[in-house]
Amino acid sequence: MLGVTEKTLRNWDRAGHLRAHRHPINGYRLYHISDLHGLLGRLAELPEAPRPGPQQLALDLLGSDTPTQHTNAEEELAPCHWTRAVAMDPKHRPQKWDHPSSTVRRDWRKFPQEAHVLDSKEQRYRRFTAEEIALLQGFEPQLIQLPELTERERIGALGDAVPPPLARRLVSAITSVWSWTNRTSLEICAGAGGLAEGAAACELEHLLLIDASPTCAKLLMHNRRWPRSIVVQGDVRKHDFSKLRDRVGLLSGGPPCQPWSQSGLHGGDQDERDLLGSMPELIVQLRPEVFLFENVPGLAMFDEGVYLRQLIERLRRPNHHLQYGVLAAMFNAADFGVPQIRNRIFIIGFREAPGLVANRCFDEMGKLMSHRDPATANGSVPVWRTISDALTGRDDPGGWRRWIGSNA
Numbered sequence: 010m011l012g013v014t015e016k017t018l019r020n021w022d023r024a025g026h027l028r029a030h031r032h033p034i035n036g037y038r039l040y041h042i043s044d045l046h047g048l049l050g051r052l053a054e055l056p057e058a059p060r061p062g063p064q065q066l067a068l069d070l071l072g073s074d075t076p077t078q079h080t081n082a083e084e085e086l087a088p089c090h091w092t093r094a095v096a097m098d099p100k101h102r103p104q105k106w107d108h109p110s111s112t113v114r115r116d117w118r119k120f121p122q123e124a125h126v127l128d129s130k131e132q133r134y135r136r137f138t139a140e141e142i143a144l145l146q147g148f149e150p151q152l153i154q155l156p157e158l159t160e161r162e163r164i165g166a167l168g169d170a171v172p173p174p175l176a177r178r179l180v181s182a183i184t185s186v187w188s189w190t191n192r193t194s195l196e197i198c199a200g201a202g203g204l205a206e207g208a209a210a211c212e213l214e215h216l217l218l219i220d221a222s223p224t225c226a227k228l229l230m231h232n233r234r235w236p237r238s239i240v241v242q243g244d245v246r247k248h249d250f251s252k253l254r255d256r257v258g259l260l261s262g263g264p265p266c267q268p269w270s271q272s273g274l275h276g277g278d279q280d281e282r283d284l285l286g287s288m289p290e291l292i293v294q295l296r297p298e299v300f301l302f303e304n305v306p307g308l309a310m311f312d313e314g315v316y317l318r319q320l321i322e323r324l325r326r327p328n329h330h331l332q333y334g335v336l337a338a339m340f341n342a343a344d345f346g347v348p349q350i351r352n353r354i355f356i357i358g359f360r361e362a363p364g365l366v367a368n369r370c371f372d373e374m375g376k377l378m379s380h381r382d383p384a385t386a387n388g389s390v391p392v393w394r395t396i397s398d399a400l401t402g403r404d405d406p407g408g409w410r411r412w413i414g415s416n417a
């Protein structure tokens with residue numbers, strides 16, 4: 010009757026949209042027919058245009074949901090999820106064609122403005138495709154063209170990724186201040202592989218990439234510069250890294266950032282997703298030459314900076330026999346030619362080296378900045394790239410890029 014997954018029904022139940030009653034004997038969920046009709050009536054009251062399918066309507070009305078099974082309805086995300094009135098209302102702030110993009114987060118369905126763009130005259134709008142979102146983040150679109158993944162899964166995985174051009178500059182800055190004994194790399198919490206792309210572009214040989222998400226594991230095995238066989242879908246906390254001890258040049262990754270992000274739970278080091286806090290132990294196990302961890306800017310603000318300061322102290326001396334020169338800094342991908350404003354904190358450490366080496370590395374990063382904020386005084390480099398710079402002139406297969414005008 011509704012054409013939605015069990016997970017959606019559970020979410021609706023929790024949110025109070027469609028309450029289930031338990032069968033007294035077998036415990037199955039039962040629904041009153043009047044509740045079903047009531048819900049269908051509310052769905053039918055949604056605005057006419059643009060006209061998505063029934064499942065899409067349901068998801069739009071009731072918020073984000075990630076069904077576990079692929080269905081045609083999921084694959085065919087409507088080209089636009091907004092009515093004209095909503096898209097054209099300035100308070101909804103869709104992205105602007107003549108500006109750099111803002112991030113399109115993993116849970117962009119809760120923030121639809123992130124996936125919609127207004128044209129330069131602000132009279133037409135449309136939704137980005139996953140390939141366009143990849144381009145705006147500095148990814149080659151073919152890296153995410155994986156038919157077995159839904160549009161939503163691909164966008165979600167990108168939402169957490171470090172833009173590869175920024176990652177490439179970081180690893181190149183590391184390489185300019187460090188002579189590798191092992192020109193190798195191990196990527197934990199590898200996500201869609203943004204950071205890993207940077208290491209590969211600087212000719213570090215990957216020994217292993219690990220991520221818990223099946224979607225990310227599939228993306229990491231698709232069209233990459235490293236062999237599929239070294240990608241592991243698994244939990245970093247349970248993986249046995251003993252064979253890689255003393256073989257890793259660069260240990261890098263994005264241990265989960267949810268505890269720090271503004272939409273997260275702010276659970277700090279009590280949060281079970283605080284993998285970042287367990288990095289000193291992993292470093293003791295692996296003894297990498299250099300480590301590079303990324304996180305969201307909220308990390309520096311959390312607990313008035315105390316958490317980050319204490320973590321850096323622990324990373325400087327992970328045990329009595331190991332010492333690293335460690336620093337943290339924030340960089341914006343837009344300063345490195347990515348048409349997207351995406352700030353990330355990077356914590357970097359060099360084995361048995363003074364903090365000065367990390368300092369020199371970040372100085373090198375400063376020299377690699379190729380673009381600047383237009384609000385700053387005139388400089389020697391061009392202003393930030395915009396959505397228009399990245400997308401104008403691209404093909405329009407299947408009408409995905411169809412604009413919806415204010416008079417449509």
Ligand SMILES: C[S@@+](CC[C@H](N)C(=O)[O-])C[C@H]1O[C@@H](n2cnc3c(N)ncnc32)[C@H](O)[C@@H]1O
Binds near residue numbers: 172198199202243
């Ligand atoms: C911020 S993203 C990493 C983005 C990545 N650095 C990039 O540039 O594409 C964090 C990733 O950590 C993964 N993750 C979370 N907990 C994990 C765990 N216990 N073991 C392995 N991976 C985990 C998530 O699946 C997610 O893909």
